Amino acid sequence: MRQWVSEPAPVGSHRPGEAAIARPRTPLLSRELIAETALALVDRHGPDGASIRRVAARLGVNPASLYNHVPNRAAMVEDVRALVSAPIDATPLRRLRWEDGLRAWARSYRQAFARHAGAVPLLMTERASAPVLLAQYEDFAAAAENAGWTPRDVLPLLTAFESFILGSVLDMSGPAVVFDPTGQEESFPRFSAAFETLIDEDPDDPLATRAFELGLDMLIAAARPR
Secondary structure, eight states: OOOEEEEOOOTTSSOTTSOOOOEEEEEOOOHHHHHHHHHHHHHHHGGGGOOHHHHHHHHTSOHHHHTTTOSSHHHHHHHHHHHHHTTOOOHHHHHSOHHHHHHHHHHHHHHHHHTTTTHHHHHTTSOOOOHHHHHHHHHHHHHHHHTTOOHHHHHHHHHHHHHHHHHHHHHHHSOSOOOOOTTOTTTSHHHHHHHHGGGGOOTTSOHHHHHHHHHHHHHHHTOSOO
């Protein structure tokens, strides 16, 4: 729960003999507030937003004050990871059939990170140690082993899914279409013909989403040990 810095109540605002009732004015510095501020800056400025100096400036405090709450920048980044990862729902990995659980978990993962796409490059610079995310990895590992994968296979399998999911998030955050063979149709006729089909692109079913679902189908089709 957040604490607050208080200022004295105006003179005459309390009865004689009674203690002055403090009024909240400014939130006290806390680890939670630092992480929320860092994430807001990352959403706006990308990875550069997660600097101790910039976060301190946004909070109106000396950078040294942040170290009373977080030991270093890496810890702050992990707190940001925890905020971004919290909405991911790993419950399907525990309750559903392996393939169905993977599909629901992957969609949840993508949706959570899509809200903060600018954080993806930042979070890839530090080892993931946030308990809220490790708990989900534990669910993934248990489900994978139940499906027949060995412990040695779990991390490559997880990395394959995460690389695909986070790549899709970055794809969503860029232009709707990154291809443009205009003017080179004779040199690349087949690709140009495929490109022309985007004229009828459904805004409710954008290319990035269709690509994600197609790729997810392909990954899940190979999600059991041979």
